[in-house]
Amino acid sequence: HVEAVVFDLDGVITDTAYYHYLAWGKIAEELDIPFNPSVNENLKGVSRQESLRIILDHGGKEDKFSKNEMEKLARQKNEYYKEMIQELTPEDVLPGIMELITEIKNENIPLGVASASKNAPTVLRALEIDHLFEYCADASRMKRSKPDPEIFLTVCEALEARPGHSIGIEDARVGIEAIKKAGMYAVGVGKNLEEADLTWKSTEYLSWTSIKNRFLTKNSMA
Ligand code: BG6
Numbered sequence: 001h002v003e004a005v006v007f008d009l010d011g012v013i014t015d016t017a018y019y020h021y022l023a024w025g026k027i028a029e030e031l032d033i034p035f036n037p038s039v040n041e042n043l044k045g046v047s048r049q050e051s052l053r054i055i056l057d058h059g060g061k062e063d064k065f066s067k068n069e070m071e072k073l074a075r076q077k078n079e080y081y082k083e084m085i086q087e088l089t090p091e092d093v094l095p096g097i098m099e100l101i102t103e104i105k106n107e108n109i110p111l112g113v114a115s116a117s118k119n120a121p122t123v124l125r126a127l128e129i130d131h132l133f134e135y136c137a138d139a140s141r142m143k144r145s146k147p148d149p150e151i152f153l154t155v156c157e158a159l160e161a162r163p164g165h166s167i168g169i170e171d172a173r174v175g176i177e178a179i180k181k182a183g184m185y186a187v188g189v190g191k192n193l194e195e196a197d198l199t200w201k202s203t204e205y206l207s208w209t210s211i212k213n214r215f216l217t218k219n220s221m222a
């Protein structure tokens with residue numbers, strides 16, 4: 001029996017990972033730092049301040065800015081990002097996700113969101129799916145970023161689910177690591193996620209029946 005399913009948001013439920021990428025791209029350009037999808041891979045799942053540090057580090061400018069200036073840059077990135085997500089509508093839920101959510105809900109399994117994004121509640125509302133989740137972690141209250149398991153453990157606890165009996169779904173390497181450290185079953189969506197228990201190329205292939213069967217087989221052998 002599956003006690004909870006915990007979703008990452010950006011890059012799993014909707015393609016806001018792309019907007020984060022565009023917004024950081026603008027900041028990088030303003031700072032004259034080269035930026036490309038491969039640098040962006042390291043930003044997935046990582047908090048706003050930590051992402052900025054990674055970008056500055058990549059440009060060799062890690063010690064060029066004061067704490068205040070860094071806060072200003074992070075705020076500016078968020079302004080760009082917020083402008084981009086104003087366009088979000090229910091159509092922006094990635095293919096396969098609504099079906100997956102519906103199948104899980106049909107079995108009365110509680111659903112949670114474990115997103116590092118402070119914009120997560122806004123995004124869920126814009127997609128009109130906020131009411132489908134019993135709990136969404138408050139990113140501003142997390143002390144440690146993924147790959148620390150804190151956020152996944154917090155969501156499991158709020159859903160009264162045992163991590164060992166729960167499933168996490170992620171598109172980021174650090175996210176998969178966090179799920180595994182929490183002792184949960186990790187489902188990866190996308191590339192370079194070898195550490196997941198099960199991976200799918202993209203959300204449209206996600207199948208609740210196969211996820212559940214693989215999870216139950218693994219747990220019965222454990
Ligand atoms: C994560 C994204 O979900 O949230 C990261 O994968 C992002 O790219 C992080 O930096 C923090 O988001 P926000 O909206 O609080 O800046």
Ligand code: MG
Nearest residue numbers: 008010011171
């Ligand atoms: Mg993500």
